Amino acid sequence: MVSPISHLVTLILLLSVSLAASASLEENFVQCLSFYSDKAAPFYASIYTPQNASFNKILESSAQNLRYLVPSAPKPELIFTPLTDSHVQVAVTCSKKLGIHLRIRSGGHDYEGLSYVSEVESPFIIVDLSKLRAIDVDIEDNTAWIQAGATIGEVYYRIYEKSSVHGFPAGLCTSLGVGGHITGGAYGSMMRKYGLGADNVVDARIVDANGQILDREAMGEDLFWAIRGGGGASFGILLWWKIKLVPVPETVTVFTVTRSLEQDATKILHRWQEVAPYIDEDLFIRVIIQPATVGNKTERTITTSYNAQFLGGADRLLQVMKESFPELGLTKKDCLETSWIKSVLYIAGYPNDTPPEVLLQGKSTFKNYFKAKSDFVRDPIPETGLEGLWQRLLEEDSPLMIWNPYGGMMSKFSESDIPFPHRNGTLYKIQYLTLWQDGDKNASKHEDWIRKLYNYMTPYVSKFPREAYVNYRDLDLGMNKKNSTSYIQATAWGNMYFKDNFNRLVKIKTKVDPDNVFRHEQSIPPLPVSSMRLKDKKCKTWE
Numbered sequence: 346m347v348s349p350i351s352h353l354v355t356l357i358l359l360l361s362v363s364l365a366a367s368a369s370l371e372e373n374f375v376q377c378l379s380f381y382s383d384k385a386a387p388f389y390a391s392i393y394t395p396q397n398a399s400f401n402k403i404l405e406s407s408a409q410n411l412r413y414l415v416p417s418a419p420k421p422e423l424i425f426t427p428l429t430d431s432h433v434q435v436a437v438t439c440s441k442k443l444g445i446h447l448r449i450r451s452g453g454h455d456y457e458g459l460s461y462v463s464e465v466e467s468p469f470i471i472v473d474l475s476k477l478r479a480i481d482v483d484i485e486d487n488t489a490w491i492q493a494g495a496t497i498g499e500v501y502y503r504i505y506e507k508s509s510v511h512g513f514p515a516g517l518c519t520s521l522g523v524g525g526h527i528t529g530g531a532y533g534s535m536m537r538k539y540g541l542g543a544d545n546v547v548d549a550r551i552v553d554a555n556g557q558i559l560d561r562e563a564m565g566e567d568l569f570w571a572i573r574g575g576g577g578a579s580f581g582i583l584l585w586w587k588i589k590l591v592p593v594p595e596t597v598t599v600f601t602v603t604r605s606l607e608q609d610a611t612k613i614l615h616r617w618q619e620v621a622p623y624i625d626e627d628l629f630i631r632v633i634i635q636p637a638t639v640g641n642k643t644e645r646t647i648t649t650s651y652n653a654q655f656l657g658g659a660d661r662l663l664q665v666m667k668e669s670f671p672e673l674g675l676t677k678k679d680c681l682e683t684s685w686i687k688s689v690l691y692i693a694g695y696p697n698d699t700p701p702e703v704l705l706q707g708k709s710t711f712k713n714y715f716k717a718k719s720d721f722v723r724d725p726i727p728e729t730g731l732e733g734l735w736q737r738l739l740e741e742d743s744p745l746m747i748w749n750p751y752g753g754m755m756s757k758f759s760e761s762d763i764p765f766p767h768r769n770g771t772l773y774k775i776q777y778l779t780l781w782q783d784g785d786k787n788a789s790k791h792e793d794w795i796r797k798l799y800n801y802m803t804p805y806v807s808k809f810p811r812e813a814y815v816n817y818r819d820l821d822l823g824m825n826k827k828n829s830t831s832y833i834q835a836t837a838w839g840n841m842y843f844k845d846n847f848n849r850l851v852k853i854k855t856k857v858d859p860d861n862v863f864r865h866e867q868s869i870p871p872l873p874v875s876s877m878r879l880k881d882k883k884c885k886t887w888e
């Protein structure tokens with residue numbers, strides 16, 4: 346692809362002269378956009394400043410975590426919603442030229458709101474890709490080109506529309522934006538069979554720090570490696586993914602079976618840890634754990650819900666369960682045979698009989714004030730450890746844990762195939778959440794609770810490093826919010842999210858974005874200028 350951006354020095358000079366020093370950020374940005382923009386694709390209707398009646402609506406549209414929409418959260422100077430790929434290029438060129446800090450949003454699910462709030466740098470603007478959501482499925486070729494602003498649910502729907510025996514192994518929550526989701530890995534109910542969304546990407550188009558559009562060939566294998574799991578908004582703006590479709594059977598089976606403490610929940614869950622990572626790869630049984638009142642009791646107990654997808658019919662599933670996990674007591678009555686697309690809706694929590702077209706709404710149903718954390722488990726947690734966990738859950742208003750089994754295909758990739766390193770030896774991942782509704786009044790109470798829970802779990806989870814999932818962004822990890830540029834601090838969370846891959850990510854970042862155009866509180870930092878650039882210069886004089 347040829348970039349429409351001219352780098353003629355004279356033009357740049359003309360532009361800088363025309364930018365009055367007193368003009369507002371909006372005026373400068375608009376002027377710069379109109380200077381560089383393809384005249385055939387007008388952008389004026391895509392600029393929202395706080396003066397626009399719909400500014401708040403656009404800002405809040407896809408933002409998932411209400412914690413970052415409270416009045417005290419910093420707000421952008423403007424939101425730009427590009428209509429074409431070249432609009433994204435000019436947005437990068439102009440923000441760089443004008444020194445305006447940029448946040449990039451696709452589906453808005455970032456746990457710490459990093460796609461729509463900047464707490465470390467102001468002013469900032471948001472480039473929101475929600476209008477770039479084309480999906481082109483090619484069944485013959487077994488691939489699809491999907492645009493960053495599309496939701497993963499829209500991707501599933503467009504595949505289903507063309508074939509009942511093709512699918513894609515990515516997130517369970519259907520409103521995730523593919524731009525942010527796949528850059529961090531993207532796991533879902535088919536991960537044990539096919540790996541992550543990022544494991545199934547074959548090409549991509551990004552806008553780099555120079556405003557150029559690069560495909561896989563143009564960006565090279567290092568950068569193509571980095572964008573498949575290295576986390577959002579560090580290496581460029583993802584425009585398109587080319588994904589590889591995977592086969593799914595005509596009939597899949599789903600079930601949800603709940604056991605409370607009174608029904609041997611602790612023993613069964615202890616057993617699940619030993620079974621779920623090794624069971625048939627067609628079977629994914631996650632566990633959703635939360636306090637609840639059961640029956641006519643007034644006191645809360647802990648409930649564990651085994652929520653599963655099986656790539657096959659109920660009879661074979663019952664056979665697998667009888668052999669490997671009889672403790673759960675699954676019966677034929679618990680099983681629902683359905684199509685793959687309906688299993689997607691089931692796992693996402695839609696009521697039975699919801700038509701698949703609901704996926705085209707491209708909207709989320711889950712908005713809350715929340716704080717979350719993640720852990721990876723390599724050895725089964727003893728029953729006494731689980732009992733201490735139940736006590737702590739019962740102390741909090743609306744806590745929730747989701748345990749996701751690993752194994753199968755997840756173990757067959759090496760730790761360095763892509764930046765996502767949580768592979769062989771991982772039994773399962775824990776996600777901890779606490780949700781609330783009353784704004785920021787009691788937020789610190791809930792945050793303290795989850796931090797204490799995380800401390801409690803230390804002896805039971807992965808160590809050196811204690812691993813964490815980058816798509817469950819957590820600014821508590823080794824991070825000082827006031828100093829986002831420190832490489833020393835970054836190694837703490839970097840090793841947790843990426844293990845040894847962090848060093849390679851830093852090297853690639855230093856090469857492709859040495860000026861750190863794409864940055865946020867937890868973006869991959871380039872190596873300090875002093876150590877790198879001098880070396881570079883020396884090399885050049887010798888060449």
Ligand SMILES: Cc1cc2nc3c(=O)[nH]c(=O)nc-3n(C[C@H](O)[C@H](O)[C@H](O)COP(=O)(O)OP(=O)(O)OC[C@H]3O[C@@H](n4cnc5c(N)ncnc54)[C@H](O)[C@@H]3O)c2cc1C
Pocket residue numbers: 409448449450451452453454455456459460474493515516517518520521522523524525526527528529530531532533576577578579581582583584711816817865
């Ligand atoms: C309710 C809920 C359910 C979830 N379920 C799952 C799940 O089943 N599986 C799973 O793996 N994860 C899951 N996640 C986590 C999810 O994968 C991450 O939050 C992911 O980053 C969301 O991507 P997004 O585009 O929706 O979010 P955004 O907030 O738009 O983006 C996330 C990050 O990526 C950057 N980014 C966004 N777009 C681009 C782009 N085009 N190019 C470069 N960088 C970009 C942003 O700046 C930000 O740093 C869930 C999250 C939520 C809130």
Ligand SMILES: *[C@@H]1O[C@H](CO)[C@@H](O)[C@H](O)[C@H]1NC(C)=O
Pocket residue numbers: 389390391392393394396397
């Ligand atoms: C925002 O407001 C300005 C001035 O009122 C108007 O010119 C512009 O068209 C509005 N933009 C959008 C996207 O509505």
Ligand SMILES: *[C@@H]1O[C@H](CO)[C@@H](O)[C@H](O)[C@H]1NC(C)=O
Pocket residue numbers: 640641642
């Ligand atoms: C509550 O349920 C138990 C067992 O199901 C039953 O024995 C008891 O009578 C019930 N109590 C009330 C008040 O309904």
Ligand SMILES: *[C@@H]1O[C@H](CO)[C@@H](O)[C@H](O)[C@H]1NC(C)=O
Pocket residue numbers: 756757769770
């Ligand atoms: C995973 O690790 C185990 C033990 O460490 C080893 O026996 C097994 O072969 C590994 N599996 C793969 C697919 O590498």
Ligand SMILES: *[C@@H]1O[C@H](CO)[C@@H](O)[C@H](O)[C@H]1NC(C)=O
Pocket residue numbers: 827828830831832833
């Ligand atoms: C941030 O960290 C760097 C490197 O540790 C240090 O040089 C710098 O002074 C720090 N800045 C602030 C504002 O603390």
Ligand SMILES: CC(=O)N[C@H]1CO[C@H](CO)[C@@H](O)[C@@H]1O
Pocket residue numbers: 742786787
């Ligand atoms: C649920 C809860 O803890 N609510 C508290 C929130 O904060 C107010 C004021 O501090 C308390 O009165 C509530 O009890």
